[in-house]
Amino acid sequence: ASMHVKVGSLSDPSDAQGLAHFLEHLLFLGTEKYPDVEDYKMYLSNNGGYSNAYTAEDHTNYLFEVIHEAFEGGLDRFSQFFIAPAFNPDYTKREQNAVNSEFQKNLEHDYWRMRQIKRTIYNDDHPSNHFEIGSLETLEKVDRQVLLDFHQKYYSANQMALALLSKYPISDMEEWARTYFSEIKNNQAPDIEYPPVYLSEKGVLRLIRVKPVKDKKELGLEFPLPINLYQYYEEKPMKILGSLMGHEGQGSLLSFLKEKGLATGLNGGGSPDTPDYGSAGVHIQLTEKGVENYQDVLGYFFSYVDMLKREGFKEYLFEEQRTLARLEEVYSDKGEGTWKAVSFANNLAFYPMEIAHRVEYHYGNPNPDTYMKVLSYIRPNNMLCVLSDSGQETPLEEFWYKSNYNYEEIDGSAFEELLTPKMYQQLHLPEPNPYLPENANLLSESNNLSPHPILLEDSKGLKLYWGRDTDFQRPKASYRYKIYFPNKYTDLHSQVLMTLYIAAVNESMNEASYPARLAGMNYNVSNDAEGISIVVNGYSDSIDDLLREVLANMKDITIPESQFEALRDKMIRDWNNVALGNATGIAREGMRKMLRKYYYDSSEMA
Structure with a gap:
């Protein structure tokens, strides 16, 4: 089961950063009906299950999994999170420490460090310029009344979406949903509206230089999208554009950068962050030469984007996506368990109910206008650029994670050249995909079937x-x-x-x-x-x-030789970075070293 609640860290009060995340933790610690703080955990554990939750920017999701025979009992306990949580003050300090431990765990994690640095550059008056996890410092004044007020304000039935997944008939699950969840109060909470512009446009190249914990050489480009991407679920413009920006075949940006010895990898895409805005992004794994010539890489990127704008919308790209979606809906593994329920609940919160369970496969008619609208936001004055490399000069320190960085706003020719990029014949749209199957029929039955190979x-x-x-x-x-x-x-x-x-x-x-x-x-x-x-x-x-x-x-x-050298350099850096990874990864490698007859750890390989 999964419950989506339409409130997340963007709604944290300025004097209690991390409150939404903190409340998520406390809901697991007893309810008025089941006051024992261990009851829910032990019930699931004794019945082969587990629970979890996460707090995103615009929503919080609670989930659990259990054997079928214990599903109804799990739903009974689960529903009380949203009806009458205890918020026992005896456990407030304990969970503040738990949240703080989660924050401490991420202090040396490049993803979280970079995420927080970018937030300091976002518009000062936008809720995304915040500290989302929480710490002892930000949560020290939070008491039971603050938690009850937040829960009452935002945890309203009209702002929730529930998904149940089991072997039982739909009629049984509907009855359980009504029996156990109908007591959730509907306070008619209004939809939370977020300012659509979290980073205002500016006629300069905004560049963050970062010295990462791991030996990474990356160029990240972020483009705010002040539009509701959820509304385009039939046209899927971001899916098409993301596949083109992240393309790796002939004519692609990555192929061009590899040929010039500037990059070893690339990925691109985009998604809604809230119903009011989203973002598109490209991350390029650079070579040493790429770091030294990052402005050339930017120029080539905008040459590729300029080509996309000149070529315009191509219906064959849309049809390929739709054809593959139809095949995957019929023949792919759909997933199962808790995380499938999570996807259902999240989709149900933002898409029409009749297609929420299959929105990724649902295509309407092609719409060139929506594609070109999204593409129009990929421009230099709407970009935040991040250059990560251990050799960068980083005199500034971010407050929460103590990350070293520098921020520059570069104008003049370095910016002007991005507005009028050069054309390159090597950069072009992909050809129609020759691997799309023309025949999806099953082979004819054979008389020589065996249950074994x-x-x-x-x-x-x-x-x-x-x-x-x-x-x-x-x-x-x-x-x-x-x-x-x-x-x-x-x-x-x-x-x-x-x-x-x-x-x-x-x-x-x-x-x-x-x-x-x-x-x-x-x-x-x-x-x-x-x-x-x-x-x-x-x-x-x-x-x-x-x-x-x-x-x-x-x-x-x-x-070519240069590409092999870049590949070898990246492999050595990746091997050396293992020792800077999380503890479980390091322990796993140590275990393999002990158990396998022939095994060499990353430091030996490097």
Whole structure:
């Protein structure tokens, strides 16, 4: 089950930053009907379940999972969070410490550090310029009455969305929803309206320089979107634009940057932050040369955006997305459990009820105007740029995370050149996707069906198995191969060379295989102490083409020397960064080192 409540950290009072998050913690600690603070936790634990919650900027989501037989009892306890929470003052200090521990845990996390630095640049009068997690300092004056007032003001039935997911009939679940949740008070709370502009436009290049904890070289570009993206659920302009900005195939920005030795990776996209505004963004993983020439990278980015604006809306791109959505709705794994319920509840809060369960697959008619409207906001005077690199000069210190950074507003030619970018023939729209399946029919029934894989070939150096699955009725295939190596290649030097080889194969594959990934296909070439594994999955109609592409690149790696050097440099940095990661990751690597006969940790590989 999942309950979405339409209030989050943006509604924190200025004198109690983190209040929404703090209240989320306290709802787990007893209710008037079930006052024992351990009751809910123990009930779920004793019935094979668990619970969790998270506080976003514009909503809070509570969730739990339990065995089916205990579902009704879980709903009874869960509903009381929203009807009559205890807010026992005896546990206030304990949960303040818990929230503060969560904050402390993130102090050395680059994501949270960067997120907070950007907030200091946002408009001073906008709620997004805030500290969302909370700490002992910000929550010290919060008492039971403050919590009750916040709960009463925002936790109103008309601002909630509930999703139940189980094996029971819809009629049973509807009855439970009415029985246990109808007592939630409807205070007719108004929709929270947020100012649509969190970062005003400005005729300069706004640049944040950051010295990250990990050895990262990145360029992040953020573009505020002062529009309601939820309303475009049928046209999906951000999905199309995000796929183009983040494209990795021929004609893409990433392909162009790699060719010039400026970048090793890129991802792009966008989403609504609230019903009143959202943001689009691109993150580029730079080489050393890319860091030194970041202004050239910016120029190439806006050359690509200028090309998109000149080309305008292309219906074939929309149709490809719609075709794939139709296939995925029928044949993909839809997920299950708590997080599926979370997606249902979140969608129900913002989309019409009749499509909330399938909004990602729902397409209406193409709309060039909405696409061009969203694209129009991708411009230099509507951008916040972040350059992350350990060599940056960072004289400023952010208050909460003590992050080192610098902020500049650059005008003159450096900004003017971004307004009139050059044209490059190498930057162009992707060709129609050749990997979209033309035939999604199932293979004809065979008289030679076996419940187990059949050994087709058993000769020197080769064993080949074949299996048929008709249970799930999907026109998909999976090829899995393992190439075993002699034990003499288990030493550290051989493993490093093998890992570099695999990375080079995947890099060589990237441009040609990207359309396949967009078409719902995927592949993985990896290595371990035993040898090389090759996995190719996808629609039966086009999986052979992808397999041939993988094998061709394994035989003939086609990347220039400079690209290989950039790849090797990134791998070394990634290996060295493992020691700066979270404790569970470090512990997991230590465990593998102890348990596996041949295993080399990241420091040894670097």
